[in-house]
Each structure stands twice: as structure tokens, then as C-alpha cells.
Amino acid sequence: MTDSDKSPAPGAAPDAKGILIRRHGLLTRVSHWAWVIAIFMLVPTGLQIFNAHPTLYIGQQSGFAFDNAVLEIGARQGTKGPEGYTVLFGQRLDTTGFLGLSGGATRPDAVAFPGSMTIPSFRDLATGRVVHFFFAWVLVGALALWLISALFTRHWRALVPTAADVRSLPRDLTAHARFRFPRHRTYSPLQKLTYFSVLGVLLPLIILSGLAMSPAMNAGWPWLIDLFGGRQTARTIHFAAMVLMALFVLIHVVMVVLAGPINLMRSMITGRYRIDREAGP
């Protein structure tokens, strides 16, 4: 945090409810909303692309004459008519109505992820790719912008968990479990750990595993595909990282709602955040 973050915003007198501080810099706010838009478009277009071949494998190639699949979504003729199925690590699940076969009995649609989860809602790999790659650039651009500004303003320090954070992690976990969210100047240990993992690990993993699927990049940066252990493994990791990202977004939104949506949304739009007066740093 910079020094200016530690003083109350000009004109904001401390009141009974707490004091307003400057929480988020402009670049943090801009990149946050760029990520929101990018992820909102990337996930449904990614599912559209996945639907073109809804099987994930381990290694360089896809096993058609051998089995190296870890996830397969499909439709088949069951005893009681067509059914959708999902095979995860060899475990077959009946997912009729959601994965593999959706649309109900009147308009059955044999598609891996249902149209309500893809962009476009109909099968259109070409459009899925066009939109996916555009917003991939938005995601990468926003991350680059944020990283540069975070290095410059030393904002990254606010996200790196310290030894003290690790020590107070159990207490923070208990507080979260009890839905107690005190408003401090700094992030709580759990917040630091989460935001650091998402920005420092998950987003780079998503970008690099995406690049590792490019046959052109494979020629230019052979180390990248070796890092992931093959093109099909990279595709599997890309998908798994998307699931983690979707999970993060879900929990993040729920936490915002629970911890004071007005104050938190304001802080990510105007930059100002009200903290508890008695709260320490």
C-alpha cells in the first residue's frame, strides 16, 4: 500500500460508521472490470470450443485406438432412450438433462455443455474461437497492465501472504466460517492467499496452457509444451484451470454479497472503502 492509502480520503470526516479510505487505484479497478468482462465471455466461448471435441486426454495426442482420456462427455442410446453421460477418470455418470444430452424430451440436443452455457447458444466453433481469442487478449492485456502498475506502486505487496498471515490463517478461516468480515485497511490472510493464487498462479496458468495448445507456439517455444507434458495435457489443464476460475468467481461474488456489497462494490468502482474505525491495520 502507498502512503496515500493510509490517510482518509480528503473531505471524508470519520463518522460513527467508520472512515473512508482509498482502497483501489485506478489501474486495479480498470483491470478488475476488464477481467470480469473477459472471463464472462471466455468461459462460455471456451465451452463452445470444448463442445467441438468433448474429450480431454493426457499426453501429446488423443487416443482413438488406445485410451488416454480423463474426461469424456457424450450421448448414447440407453435402455430407456437416448441419455447423456460423463466419464470422469473412468467413472461413468448419467448426466442426462445437463451434460451430453439436454433440452428435455421435446427438443433433445446431443451437445456436451448445453446451449444455455455456451456462446453462441448454437454450435458455432468458428464464432466461439473468434470471440474467445479477442477476450483472451483483453485478459492478457489487463493482467500485463495490472502487473506493471502493481510492481510500480508496490501494490503487489498487499497480496503476498507473509509469515504473520500464515500464522493467523486459522483464525481468519474461523471468522469467515462465522460470516464475520471485519473491514480492515489491508486484506485478510485468506484474501491475500486467494488473490495471490488467482493473479499469480491461476491466470498465468490459464494463459500459458492456452498458448501451449498453439501448433505455431509449439514450434517457437518447445519448452512451453514440455512444461505441460504435451498438447492434450495442456488442453486438460486449461479446462481444469477454467473450472477453478469459475469456482473462484462464484465464491468471490458470494463473499462480496455477504461482506457488504455496497461498500465493496463502491471500493472497486470509485476506489473508496469504508473501514471500521477501531480496526487496526
Next chain:
Amino acid sequence: MSRIVLSRRRLLGLGAASGAGLLLSGCDTFDFLGKRDHPVRDLLEGANQLTEAAQRLLVGEGALAREFAESEIRQGQKPNGSVDPRLSSADYAALAARNFADYQLTITGLVETEKRYSLAELQAMPARTQITRHDCVEGWSTIAKWTGVPLSTLLSEARPKPQARYAVFKCYDLLGRALYYESCDLKDAYHPQTIAAYGMNGAALPIANGAPLRIRLERALGYKMSKYVHTIELTDSFAGLGLGKGGYWEDRGYDWYAGL
């Protein structure tokens, strides 16, 4: 102060409501992006140029696609797209009936000398064999061994004119209601791994995989690697070819460079 906070609250409320509305309406909201001539889609398609430029910059002209060991060939090459042009082309059916003994590859367009090669002539030329991974735009990959004539050899014999920019590959197969075709620029055409392949996994190229001749463009997706090629035409633009985007799938909304 309180008035400002109130208006911010209203703003936030409006934002949340419209966000929820967008979610509830489902992804039909963005179906307009599927319209091939929609201005927003055109705008988003602009990112393909950026992607191509970034890849050309990072990859470099001469970088080679990875070549694999024989032990990595664990299955046949999965056929995709057209698998039997005998059903749609009488000319092709006649060639296939005589095991392509009458086949001719024509190199034409912006060249100093138009060239024609029979399959036997191509097979007598110095060959290149490479075991590479084939990456389909759908997402799957397979590894196979390809044998053929480097395209650079053929183009050098025909001698491209200075204004030639693209090599266009014209094919026998009718997919839907249009003939398949593809193109690449001359840099990629002269890449050492770009070959006109007549052999696969140590045998003659099967019909399902593009007999008698298909292009291997190893740093691109599968749809760039035309099968059943009869003509290589050097051009300076894509005007007058298909819908003018440089390839069968490009005409249907896919990107031309296809490196990702």
C-alpha cells in the same frame, strides 16, 4: 455526501440488475456474434491479426515443428472433413480407379514456368519424411509419419514471379456445395517442413487421408493441410477464390493463419 452515496447506490443497483438480466436471458444474448457480417464480429475478428502478428514475432520464420520418434505412432491418422471424393467427383473417381496413374499436379498462376508432375515423377524427387503431430481445430491431436516432396523444391522449379504472395491449394473434394481450397503465404510455403505428401505411416497416402497428394503445413491447424490437391496456384490476392477469404473454412468464419 448522502445524496452522492444514494445515487451511487442506485447506479450499483442498476448495474447489478442489468447484470442479472444478462445472466437470466442466457447466452442467446450473444448469438448475433454468429452472424458472419455483423460489425461487432468484424471488430472481434480484428484480434486474429494481432494473434498472427504475435505468433510470427514469437515463433520466427524458420522454427521447426517438433518431430517425434517412430514409437509415438500409436494409431492411424483420424480422417476428418472429406473422406471420399469419389462420391462427389467423377474426375477423381476415374483417377482413383486407376490408382492415380493419370494424376497430375499443376503448378500455375504467378510463375515463370507452369509445371505439371505425375505421381511417379513426384515420388522420384528427393523426399522428406517427418513424424509430426496433427492438431485439429476441433481440439484433438494425432501423430503420424508423412513422406513427400518439399514444396520449396516444386516452387523453385516453377520460379514464382516477384508479385506472387500466396500459394493456393485447389482440391478435388466437394464439401457441402463448395470445392475445398486453402492457402498460405510464400514464407510458410518455403518452410522446410512444408511438403506435398504422398505417403503416410510408411505406405501410400490412403484416400480417407487425401490421396494422392496432400499438403503438410506443420505449424498450423489441420484445416490448412488440404487433401486431394490437384493444383497449386500462386497469386497476389484471394479475390475470385471461393468467398475471398483464402480458404474453405476461412470463408466460413475461421481464421486464415490458423496457428492457434
